[in-house]
Amino acid sequence: DGGITQSPKYLFRKEGQNVTLSCEQNLNHDAMYWYRQDPGQGLRLIYYSQIVNDFQKGDIAEGYSVSREKKESFPLTVTSAQKNPTAFYLCASSIAGRSPLAQYFGPGTRLTVL
Amino acid sequence: AQKITQTQPGMFVQEKEAVTLDCTYDTSDQSYGLFWYKQPSSGEMIFLIYQGSYDEQNATEGRYSLNFQKARKSANLVISASQLGDSAMYFCAMREGEGAGGTSYGKLTFGQGTILTVHP
Numbered sequence: 051d052g053g054i055t056q057s058p059k060y061l062f063r064k065e066g067q068n069v070t071l072s073c074e075q076n077l078n079h080d081a082m083y084w085y086r087q088d089p090g091q092g093l094r095l096i097y098y099s100q101i102v103n104d105f106q107k108g109d110i111a112e113g114y115s116v117s118r119e120k121k122e123s124f125p126l127t128v129t130s131a132q133k134n135p136t137a138f139y140l141c142a143s144s145i146a147g148r149s150p151l152a153q154y155f156g157p158g159t160r161l162t163v164l
Numbered sequence: 165a166q167k168i169t170q171t172q173p174g175m176f177v178q179e180k181e182a183v184t185l186d187c188t189y190d191t192s193d194q195s196y197g198l199f200w201y202k203q204p205s206s207g208e209m210i211f212l213i214y215q216g217s218y219d220e221q222n223a224t225e226g227r228y229s230l231n232f233q234k235a236r237k238s239a240n241l242v243i244s245a246s247q248l249g250d251s252a253m254y255f256c257a258m259r260e261g262e263g264a265g266g267t268s269y270g271k272l273t274f275g276q277g278t279i280l281t282v283h284p
Contacts, residue, residue, distance in 0.1 A: 083271070092168075092255055092274035093209075108271060138207060152199055153272060155209035 053077065054156035056141050061161045063128075063135075071126045071159045073141030082124035083142040083153060086110060093140060099124055128161065136163045167191065168256050168275035175280050177246045184231070185241040185278050187256030193217075196260045198239040199272065200230065203253040212254075215239055246282045253277045 054075045063069045075082065081100050085093040095108030099118040113132025118124050124143075128135045138160050142153040169188045177183035189198065200212040215223045215230045223230040231240040243250055257272040 090277075092276050093257075093272075094274075095271045098271055140207075140209060142209070152211045152214055154211060155201075158207040160207075 054141060054143055054154060056139075056156040056159050058159060059157065061159055063161065063163055065163055066130045068127055068129050069135075069161065071128065071139055071141075071161070073124045073126065073156060074122055075124075075141075075143045075156075076122060077143055077145075077154065078121070079143035079145050079154075080121070081144045081153075082118065083144075084108075084114070084116065084124070084126045085140045085142065087138040087140060087158075096126065096139075135161055137161060166275075167273045168258055170256055170275035170278050172278045173276075175278055177243075177280065177282055179248060179282055179284050180245055182242060182244045183246055183280065185243070185254050185256075185280065187239045187241065187275060189237050189239060189256075189258050191237075191258065191260050193260045196258055198230070198232070199257040199259070200228070200239075200241045201255045201257060201274075202250075203255060203277070205252070209255070213241070243280075248282050248284060251280060251282045253279050 057072045083098040084096040087093050094110050096114050097105055097108055097116040099105035102118055102121050105116050105118050115127045138158050140158045141156045144153040167190050196217045198215045202210045202212055213223050213225045213228045213230050215232045222232050227244045229242045255277045256275045259272050
């Protein structure tokens with residue numbers, strides 16, 4: 051089945067450690083996105099990528115890094131520079147150029163910093 | 165300034181009745197797209213419906229319809245015949261800078277969301 055997978059579902063890390071969240075899609079979508087959601091809030095864009103080997107900062111990129119070496123994969127690293135990393139992280143993908151198809155989301159990773 | 169405003173933190177509706185979730189937006193672009201997503205307690209975001217700024221007809225998808233009033237910059241979601249499974253958080257989102265025909269790479273800007281509770 052086509053879809054977006056994110057792993058792990060729950061992630062705990064100690065303060066000061068970097069951690070990488072996985073996002074894989076087999077929808078053959080060109081564009082991929084990372085969002086952060088805090089409790090009771092909407093989503094905020096961290097990074098997005100339209101094509102392989104290219105990505106752009108979103109609204110809250112500080113303390114995060116990404117790579118896009120393959121079309122299917124867009125991992126997000128939460129670095130120790132991120133001041134408040136505890137949040138729900140959602141990955142999404144879309145076909146570039148056709149808005150009605152929208153962005154489709156993975157199940158999310160809940161990160162907790164201990 | 166907020167680009168997407170959802171003024172209803174929470175809404176209650178009786179099963180089988182209709183409910184309207186409000187969304188207003190702010191943009192200076194002529195071409196943009198409006199989206200509604202549903203987020204159940206599991207956390208996954210489910211795409212519901214889309215409206216392009218150039219679309220003359222209001223979008224409909226099954227029990228979902230979008231009441232698009234361009235002059236008022238509002239894009240309210242109407243859910244008809246509510247079901248218990250409709251209980252969730254609902255987000256309105258906008259993508260600016262869309263080309264004619266809906267071509268766009270643009271990012272989505274989300275509102276704060278509305279929690280809908282359907283009572284039996």
